[in-house]
Amino acid sequence: MRYFELEEPEDPDSGQWSGEYRAKRRWYVPSQLCPRCEAWGGMQAYPSVDLSSLPDNEALASVWPQAPEEVARRMALVRPFVPPELPLEPGYSLGPLVGTARGHFGPVTVWPSWQVLVREDARDLLLGEGLQGIIPVRAELRTRRTKEQALYELEARPLAKLHPDCIDRAPPCPACGNGGFSLPPKRWLLRESVPPGLDLFGVEGTTRIVVSERFVDTVNRLGPSDVFYREITAE
Ligand SMILES: [Zn+2]
Incomplete structure (x- = not known):
């Protein structure tokens, strides 16, 4: 199976779709103050x-x-409401997107790159074709158009890992233990961490969302989306 990272289109004005939304999430774990590294939080x-x-x-x-x-x-x-196998850290956000939308949306919308929304027909197709790891949550976006299809955000659980050879990890903060890394421009997945059979997942410690070739082929049946699919390998 080939895998692809979801990315925003390189030139946002070149897209085919006019849809845009402004939204925030309903709930958050707060970011954490540290006397040494100031404030930090994850973006999951x-x-x-x-x-x-x-x-x-x-x-x-x-x-x-x-x-x-x-x-x-x-x-x-919050912890009892989050599946026990998933990490929970300061800065994480929870619940549906709430806000407003306008314009027309393609089958898949990736903007910003750490949020992926699908139109209702795309959701139905992904689920109907039996793709795995598809967790759609209706985005609560008010719109003036009544004929526009609902949008669903797909939850990207951070199940895969980048290969350790491509990460330059800073030593953890001695005060709070926070230790992250910046996203390497050249990156690949650790093969044994790729969840077998899943068609969409996140990558631990990053905001990247990865989909399978099957996901791309399926949504493309509904026509073009303003999404760039960047292939990511696993070793
Ligand atoms: Zn710290």
């Missing part, structure tokens, strides 16, 4: 996590940095 999102039944969820509406104790307190509130 879990749109399928629904905190509407959580009594204290008002306190989770902001990603504004907090002291480690407060981050830990709020994270403990």
